[in-house]
Amino acid sequence: LGLALYASNLCAMSGAAFLYHDYCVIGAGPAGLQAAYFLQRAGRDYIVFERSHAPGSFFALYPRHRKLISINKQYTGKSNSEFNLRHDWNSLLSHDRRLLFRRYSRDFFPNADTMVRYLEDFASLLKLRVQYNTAIIHVTLEKNEQAWNGHYFLLTDQDRKNYKCSSLLVAAGTWVPNVVNFPGSEYVEGYETVSINPEDFTGQTVLILGRGNSAFETAENILGVTNFIHMVSRSRVRLSWATHYVGDLRAINNGLLDTYQLKSLDGLLEGDLEDLAIVKDKKGKLHITLRFYLENRNISAGIDSITLPQDELDNFATRAPYDRVIRCLGWKFDFSIYNRSLRMMPGKGNIKKYPQIKPSYESRGTRGLFVLGTASHSVDFRKSAGGFIHGFRYTTRAVHRLLENRHHGVPWPSTVYPITQLTNSIIKRVNEASGLYQMFSVLADIILLRENATEFEYLEEYPIGVLAELEMQTGRKARNGLFVIIMEYGRNFSGADKDVFYYNRAVGEAQHAWQSNFLHPVIYYYKHLPTEREMRLRPPDWPLPRPNAIHHVVEDFLTDWTAPNAHILPLRRFLENCLGTDLRNFFAESCFLFAFTHQKLPPSCQQGYVRMQGLLGSQELRQHAVQAGLLQDYTHTDFSGDRPPDSHHGSQEHLRRDHGIPLRPLQHLVNAKDE
């Protein structure tokens, strides 16, 4: 803080032109507001810049047809608020229970206007510091050794007002529409402006470029009134229920797949848009041709002189002319406002619409610049939910925790438990934690073992991409081994071309848990924190390098992992074997016996009974334990003196149990051999 004050003084001295804040957030969308919320709660000096007059300006326009495809589940049968967030994809994280999305809409797929209203309330109810009508048009750096990151961020808005910040959080989203340029692309309408009134499409033939949710949403809207719709894009359609990726085509929008497969005139085509060309005939109809045919032609000569594919191939698929061509190709990050010194570079390949960032969400080019929200989706593109509200609300919290540690010496929040609570703490989290569930394979709970493994420290929702830097990033020590708890889908289960409904797709046996297909908890055990090198050399498609031991909790139809024998017992055995100890619970009576017969006690006796918190257990429970053969009943034991003859049976039982003599030794051994 002293530094900050000093820095702000410096600014004041150097010129009143700069308004200083420790944190500047660009964009008051869901991610910007979420970041603002955490900064506000931590009492940090921050400001959010929003170019529009209200938060969530993207949602004011998009989706064009106003139906959000993020689910808003009213009922789950549970009151657990953390669990319920697993099925609430719209709410931002806050302590205020008024700000739950289900209080705003009863629709399973709510209207986008509701989102705008929700975001407005979020900003105003929580009194977040948002400066509206401020479009940041330029960002540059000012070198300064005193600054947190060796430089300040200088921001300029549309009125040439300047702002200076130590840390810049970019939550500007991806809002620049993707366009393709090909001959005739001037005839193409964009998704951002196309009419959403189905009547405008009555009796028309429509070609849609693109194969994402916006393309299908557009098609869905006009499906009933058009002659037919064709859809063209380079890659085949990816269905989200086959890929477990919410960014792929959602079932709610896939009406066109139905009509295509039922041969009801609509259709899907694969082809490279770059090769495409559109020519308009005199009637205003649009014909599809290939750029190749236009190379040597003078377009102005008119349509008649242009070769169309059907001239050579008379069954060419898109030989029918179209009335309209609509482009629904998604959006990309606005790279234009960043000075070159910030080195904001687009990613490579299919993540080129996103800026390059590290798994810690920090820009690869500039220290102190973090990318939040949809623009940060390069970390888990086509894998997890980091590009969507229900995902980035957690990654934003993770970034905030990283910053708290880096700049304010506030270590990553953690709770210390005695080792007896190890199984419980994992079971609790995998059953209710929403961050682990939504950001599967990206955010992980970390258990840091203390010396001698008598205690452990529990850290929630740490980005596993930076596991190697854990000590530096969290301010916690990982010297005695650690567990990493994540959720995973089965490898090789899902994918665009996989049959996800095959028979016996679900595993039921705990011993085959590693073959689980659906989302299930996986626990990695490392004796030492993996190094950066080990992280880099991890197997492809693996979130983490080879652990010393691994445990899969078998997938569950109800995602309820509390079954004592199928879920908790194998987990306990795994933890026991990693730690080399016995984590069973014991009734006080057993601890009493151990105290007199053993020099060492099992952890549950040590940390419970000996500290006068033994579990005496009710009569019925002890009886059950005796019946299960796990507790011995000494009440009727009397070996001294004369034994009444009727106690024969009882003592024989004891004898047998004591010495472990099977009733029929021979048979027992034969059976064992047969196995």
Add this chain to the structure above:
Amino acid sequence: MPAQKDRWVSSLVFLLFCASSIPKCGSASLQQEPSPQHYFSGLEAGKTSLAFFSPSVSPGAQPFLEHIESSAEALQDYGVSVVKVNCPKEDVSRYCGKENALRKAFLFRGNRLIRDFPTDALFDVNSIVANVLFALLFNEVKYVETLADLENIENVLKGKSNMVFAYVPATGTAEHRAVMEAAFVYGTIHQFVLTTEAALLKATSHDDPDVSSAWLLFCHCQQVTEPAQACRRTALAQPLTLLNIHRHLKLMGAPLVTEVAEDPEKISTVHLQLGLPLVFILSQKETYEADRRTAEFVAWQLLGKAGVALLSRDLVELNVLQRSNVALKTPDEGMPIQYLVLEDTDEVITLVEDKSKVKQIQEDEQEEEEDEDEKENNNQDIQDDQVVEAVSRDKKRELPLEQILVLTEENFHSSLSEAARTVVLFYASWEAVSLAVLRSYSEVAAHLQGTPGVLLSRVNCWDWPGLCSQENVTQFPTLRIYQGGQQSVTYGGMWGTEELSSFILLSQVSCPLKLATMDEAEGYLRGEFPSELPSHHHTSLLGVFSSATSKAREAFEEAGNILSGHVRMGMYFEDDALALSQKYSVSPPALLLARSGSQSVEGIALSQHSVQDMVQMIRYELLDIFPEITVPNLPQYLQLGKPFLILFSAGDISQVESKEMLKLAKGRPQQTFVVCWLNLKKTPVGYGILRTYFSTTPPLPLLLWVNLHAGGQVFKFPSEQSITEMNILSWLEQLQAGLEIPSSTLSEEDWKPPLPAYDFLQMMEPSVPELSPQPGASPAQHPPQNPGGDSAGGDSGSREEPSPESTAEAVGVPGRGLRGTAPRLAARDKPGRRHSEL
């Protein structure tokens, strides 16, 4: 087991040493003789030597020379010296002159030549020793070529001595040597017969024998009285080595049936020493003859596999079933004797033979990795947590929870503020310990039903995680008493119905309770005031302060807050406080202590003023001088960190003993040990303790000294002495002086994982090749470690641990310790294999 082996190996070596006719000391290396004359002149009568003559070092004899040099030491044990005689160039005598003599070795006894050996028959140490001994033991070891020869020898021996018949595939082999060496020792006792004829082997063994492996029979001809009767034969089941032959002959020489008249635990026979089990046939006077016959029959069947002893139950008192007729003692140390009820002798034999079969299987298992996993899984998925299992067996029973208010995020704060005092149990509905406590809690609710001012409630943290974390509940279960929705006291005691009820009741009264009048104070000490407090079984504690001692009073009040619910605490600081305290001959600040069940009031001066010290002091003062140890109160006494002098009693202890023990306890106010007693009727688990210490329950009452914290030795007060202060004190002195032998020692075992986990890493490897360590990975990954491999290393130890809940399975399925190692070895192998493929 290895220790035992060592023992008899050394005895054998000793035996051999004694048997050697010339106890020659000094170096056992090759002797050098300058010339044949010199050598022959030095030959003593009766002294045996193996000599070879060499003119100079001939290159061809080089390997032979090496062998003969190394055999010098072995032959020395049998009194044979090995001599190399240098032939001078000009020597043309019998041994040096002839060319073929130089390619021979000569065995002399005295100066008489017994045999010469061509050097190519002496190809290694075994052949040298075997051939030399064979020549020397010409009379002791008969070589036979036909079955008739063998039968002749057998017939001659009947009624006189036993015969050892050995087949070796060839002479000069290691087996041949072993037979010869054994013959050297036992040759005078038994007649040794040797053959290399495969036909003889086939004639003497039952099934199709392997002619390439040696075979040894012990023929019991000595007992044969009738010439027509055949000698019983006992084959050696192990490979022919000197040790195995020795062991076999030793077993054959042992009495067929040993008669035993003492505690079988203390018995040791040659069988046990040799690592074989001992079968006891339990006999009674009435059935002695039949039992003796059974024993002999069984003994013949088990000859070489186990020993048989006849144990007379009339002479030895056994704490076992009357019906038991057989006992089995295994050579493994620490394994208790098993007492069995068996129907016929076959069962005895299968019992022993299958035991050894099991052992065999265990040894083989290291190789069989395949079926390992499946076998293991059978036990891995069986619940071995007594609490979890008990709760899940009880889950169908509906708990009577109507009396307990369900709190939620919505009504939590309003409910707390409405009632003056609310008891809240925070739990998780999926967690076993929580559910176990919830059961006790429902009993508490039934107990306290109708008690005014008590409101019991519960919060399920699985439903309301926000509420629980807001209330800072990080562990389940947690019990708190909220006062008017503000302050709260967290319960830190035993999770038992009685303890919880008492805490809830005691918490109703402020702690410490301010007493206004002398009468109230006196009534309080008598347990009569305040009336809502249950007076029984609680020690009343009264702090008496003068107005001047406000600092002590503040500390006392603070201590009261901490001890609230656990201790009955009162406080009196009126003007006549001095008068009150002086009644009990202390001056304020002071504590007055009225123990439950005792009429007297103790006065203790308060010198400590820090809250912590005061809490600790109060806790200490509340401990009994001679407590009855129970399951709930043991931890309080454990915390003292002192040894226990504990009297186990079958019921209430007698007046006399109680008085003596009390004297002992009171005699030394700063005891270095805890004097206590245990009522087995009330705390039956005490039987479990005694059984662990003594295997059976010794006569009661029983006084024990248990070093719970250091060393873990258990000493038993001599039962013939009466329990008096004097006797105990002198016994304790002996203990301190180290003159007593502990009866038992507490297990030092660590609490290892009871069973292995599923090794998913290993299972995944074949199908997920990218998982296996990469060649470029850091060396730390090589070799990849099996999950928990290190920790699993010690698990065999914990398996054997006789903890009550694991005993049944741990012993019932033997050798799990080894099973754990097999997959570990497999895991170590596999990546290696993959590497070579890469």
